[in-house]
Amino acid sequence: MYPGDVDFSNGHEGTLGKRSLINPRPPFPHPGYISTMFAAKFMGVTLCRKVIEKKLSYPTNPSSQGEGDTSQIMVTDTTPNGDESIDDPDDSALGTALHQIDRAAQHVDVDEGVLELMKNPTRVVEVTVPVERDDGSIETFTGYRAQHDDVRGPYKGGIRYHPEVTAEEAVGLSMWMTWKCAVMDLPFGGAKGGVVVDPNDLSRKENERLTRRFTEELRDVIGPTIDIAAPDMGTGPQTMAWMMDAFSMQQGETIPGVVTGKPPIVGGSVGREEAPGHSVAIITREFIDYQDRDLKDTTVAVQGYGSVGANAARALDKWGADVVAVSDVKGTVYNPEGLDTQTIPSYDEQPNAVTTYEEGEILDADELLELDVDVLIPAAIGGVLTEDNADDIQADIIVEGANGPTTSGADEIFAERDIPLVPDILANAGGVTVSYFEWLQDINRRKWDLERVNEELEEFMLSAWNDVREIYEERELTWREAAYVLALERVGEAKAYRGLWP
Numbered sequence: 001m002y003p004g005d006v007d008f009s010n011g012h013e014g015t016l017g018k019r020s021l022i023n024p025r026p027p028f029p030h031p032g033y034i035s036t037m038f039a040a041k042f043m044g045v046t047l048c049r050k051v052i053e054k055k056l057s058y059p060t061n062p063s064s065q066g067e068g069d070t071s072q073i074m075v076t077d078t079t080p081n082g083d084e085s086i087d088d089p090d091d092s093a094l095g096t097a098l099h100q101i102d103r104a105a106q107h108v109d110v111d112e113g114v115l116e117l118m119k120n121p122t123r124v125v126e127v128t129v130p131v132e133r134d135d136g137s138i139e140t141f142t143g144y145r146a147q148h149d150d151v152r153g154p155y156k157g158g159i160r161y162h163p164e165v166t167a168e169e170a171v172g173l174s175m176w177m178t179w180k181c182a183v184m185d186l187p188f189g190g191a192k193g194g195v196v197v198d199p200n201d202l203s204r205k206e207n208e209r210l211t212r213r214f215t216e217e218l219r220d221v222i223g224p225t226i227d228i229a230a231p232d233m234g235t236g237p238q239t240m241a242w243m244m245d246a247f248s249m250q251q252g253e254t255i256p257g258v259v260t261g262k263p264p265i266v267g268g269s270v271g272r273e274e275a276p277g278h279s280v281a282i283i284t285r286e287f288i289d290y291q292d293r294d295l296k297d298t299t300v301a302v303q304g305y306g307s308v309g310a311n312a313a314r315a316l317d318k319w320g321a322d323v324v325a326v327s328d329v330k331g332t333v334y335n336p337e338g339l340d341t342q343t344i345p346s347y348d349e350q351p352n353a354v355t356t357y358e359e360g361e362i363l364d365a366d367e368l369l370e371l372d373v374d375v376l377i378p379a380a381i382g383g384v385l386t387e388d389n390a391d392d393i394q395a396d397i398i399v400e401g402a403n404g405p406t407t408s409g410a411d412e413i414f415a416e417r418d419i420p421l422v423p424d425i426l427a428n429a430g431g432v433t434v435s436y437f438e439w440l441q442d443i444n445r446r447k448w449d450l451e452r453v454n455e456e457l458e459e460f461m462l463s464a465w466n467d468v469r470e471i472y473e474e475r476e477l478t479w480r481e482a483a484y485v486l487a488l489e490r491v492g493e494a495k496a497y498r499g500l501w502p
């Protein structure tokens with residue numbers, strides 16, 4: 001502990017000793033499911049909140065979006081319970097996440113029942129979010145929060161605003177959060193949520209109203225020791241500030257620890273925004289070193305120039321690598337001599353502006369993936385490296401900045417082609433790691449400076465890198481399998497100690 005910190009951790013800050021903060025609810029859901037419906041009247045619109053615990057058939061992106069009809073939620077017994085064929089997984093986030101568990105399960109000594117349990121989320125909440133548009137009309141959006149597992153600590157994970165958000169996707173992403181927190185040895189479990197919306201179609205005021213209402217709808221299932229949200233695609237520090245304020249207003253006191261990734265002035269941590277990209281850069285640097293190569297002779301291509309991509313590109317550029325290509329949805333900018341990443345506008349600085357940079361050739365967005373570079377960093381969306389393009393990838397190394405950018409089929413092709421791939425649950429884990437630092441700062445009512453944040457981030461990343469590397473070397477697995485083995489063993493051991501609720 002640093003001097004002056006209030007010790008809320010029973011002397012185990014940074015370890016799994018934070019039992020006093022762990023949600024005392026049973027770690028396993030009761031058998032069967034509970035469906036609770038709340039109805040309320042608001043501005044003449046009937047609202048339904050459905051909290052569905054277990055046994056949920058995940059609805060796809062509702063085609064009725066925007067028409068106010070979100071009443072179709074199925075409660076059936078078709079859980080994602082591992083029916084995915086190991087030989088023929090589907091390429092969705094959930095399909096990929098389930099397949100990855102199956103692959104890793106072949107190399108771990110974890111109870112079969114626990115493995116089966118880990119293929120199911122504890123709870124998925126679907127909410128209806130009415131928003132008053134600036135013209136006075138009411139539009140209805142659908143939001144989700146998937147809570148996968150909390151055996152190691154409160155649920156933790158980002159909130160995504162994107163038109164293709166689905167309950168299924170949230171479940172897959174929540175599973176990855178469980179593994180990510182376990183790989184980093186953070187006292188958190190896994191969750192993920194989102195709203196089916198294109199944030200570019202919302203004014204700032206509409207975005208604020210949507211965020212506040214979404215938070216209100218999630219009030220019963222989130223909290224600083226229950227489930228702690230954070231930014232993801234389409235959300236950022238401002239979104240988190242609104243969420244924190246909405247939750248705090250409902251509770252009657254300021255509760256900064258309910259979300260992380262806030263602006264530092266309202267309890268956020270310096271360095272959080274840069275952290276996922278920063279950790280991608282740290283892991284890339286370590287991997288290059290591990291291969292006895294020199295970062296200064298390394299060319300890098302980064303897909304996506306948002307929070308993760310821009311910060312990864314800029315850190316690697318600063319440390320001497322040649323970032324030769326970056327992209328956003330509109331296209332790629334490519335210069336084999338290297339780009340000046342500081343002067344290319346990131347999504348946050350100016351959305352969709354990568355191709356306005358004049359010192360390079362403009363290519364199609366997807367062309368970036370197949371460039372002949374040393375390191376490819378997909379840092380935009382999921383499922384971009386597939387069986388269809390895996391044979392055309394020319395990079396020597398892939399470091400996953402985004403969550404789930406590689407389908408299972410592509411994973412196998414890269415393994416056959418001996419292209420090492422460092423998985424998301426290690427590489428981009430700096431985000432949730434600095435979120436953990438932020439949460440500690442909020443609980444302790446303390447502020448860390450950037451030097452301390454970056455020092456501790458470096459320490460956590462190197463420790464996780466070494467843990468994964470040891471398993472990789474000892475057991476001759478892929479890097480993804482090694483990271484999964486570490487995560488599954490940690491979660492399995494925690495479950496064994498805590499036991500099943502009688």
Ligand SMILES: NC(=O)C1=CN([C@@H]2O[C@H](COP(=O)(O)OP(=O)(O)OC[C@H]3O[C@@H](n4cnc5c(N)ncnc54)[C@H](OP(=O)(O)O)[C@@H]3O)[C@@H](O)[C@H]2O)C=CC1
Pocket residue numbers: 158231232233234235276303304305306307308309327328329330347348351352353365366379380381382401402403404428429431432
């Ligand atoms: N934010 C976080 O804390 C963390 C995020 N992640 C993951 O990283 C990924 C990116 O998230 P984040 O950086 O926050 O998101 P942002 O919304 O900040 O940025 C996403 C970027 O990806 C670009 N993009 C979207 N689609 C494509 C495409 N088809 N081709 C090329 N570029 C594209 C966007 O382009 P445009 O600007 O043109 O829209 C934008 O530059 C996601 O998978 C997320 O889950 C992982 C860990 C933490």
Ligand SMILES: O=C(O)CCC(=O)C(=O)O
Pocket residue numbers: 156157158159180228229230231232260261403428429431432433435
């Ligand atoms: O910071 C966090 O809590 C989670 C960030 C996130 O969503 C992720 O790592 O995918």
